[in-house]
């Protein structure tokens with residue numbers, strides 16, 4: 025099921041994530057810390073949203089940026105912002121990367137999208153196919169430990185659909201995603217042939233403490249996201 029937030033509320037989402045706690049001050053600095061120098065690199069941005077990462081990739085000197093998202097509304101925002109400086113198209117990533125050539129990308133990023141995909145097998149298999157040898161993928165997703173709070177079965181190892189209400193865009197909007205065990209998440213990576221080189225649970229910055237002491241203390245006790253870097257040999 026598609027979460028309405030990313031289509032109906034695409035413009036509000038774009039505004040909200042420019043400077044909010046979870047995306048701008050926690051997720052982005054932690055994922056970006058896992059990226060090497062991007063100058064001259066061909067980069068694929070999976071679940072690109074409204075293009076906050078595309079802006080970062082261009083500013084960091086990437087030679088080519090390709091953005092994919094299920095939401096046509098998000099792709100319209102990206103195309104409007106960047107015109108022909110990025111190649112952007114709409115596609116459900118559960119279908120893998122059928123439009124991307126093998127051995128064509130130096131870097132793949134996938135920030136906060138994987139929890140919307142039920143079966144990760146095809147996407148990681150294609151990420152491995154599309155990366156050049158020596159290339160790498162960095163992703164962030166909901167931390168399996170944090171998402172266990174949503175379990176209705178009480179069985180950590182069972183993948184479960186979750187419906188929740190988030191106020192990211194300034195009003196409560198229903199979101200649908202999947203919770204899964206760490207074994208399933210990391211198993212999909214290693215099954216594809218990618219090698220996990222780094223795992224992080226995120227550093228909570230002093231900036232967050234200044235902006236919201238309550239959020240700072242809660243994130244220090246229970247991290248919301250996990251960050252993984254994986255390499256193609």
Ligand SMILES: C[S@@+](CC[C@H](N)C(=O)[O-])C[C@H]1O[C@@H](n2cnc3c(N)ncnc32)[C@H](O)[C@@H]1O
Pocket residue numbers: 030031041047070071072073074075076077092093094095098115116117118134135136137140141
């Ligand atoms: C939390 S947003 C993250 C957007 C962007 N990566 C960022 O960090 O700002 C999740 C994005 O994943 C997209 N998405 C959700 N399910 C998807 C799917 N099955 N295939 C492709 N994109 C999907 C949504 O449309 C949304 O833009």
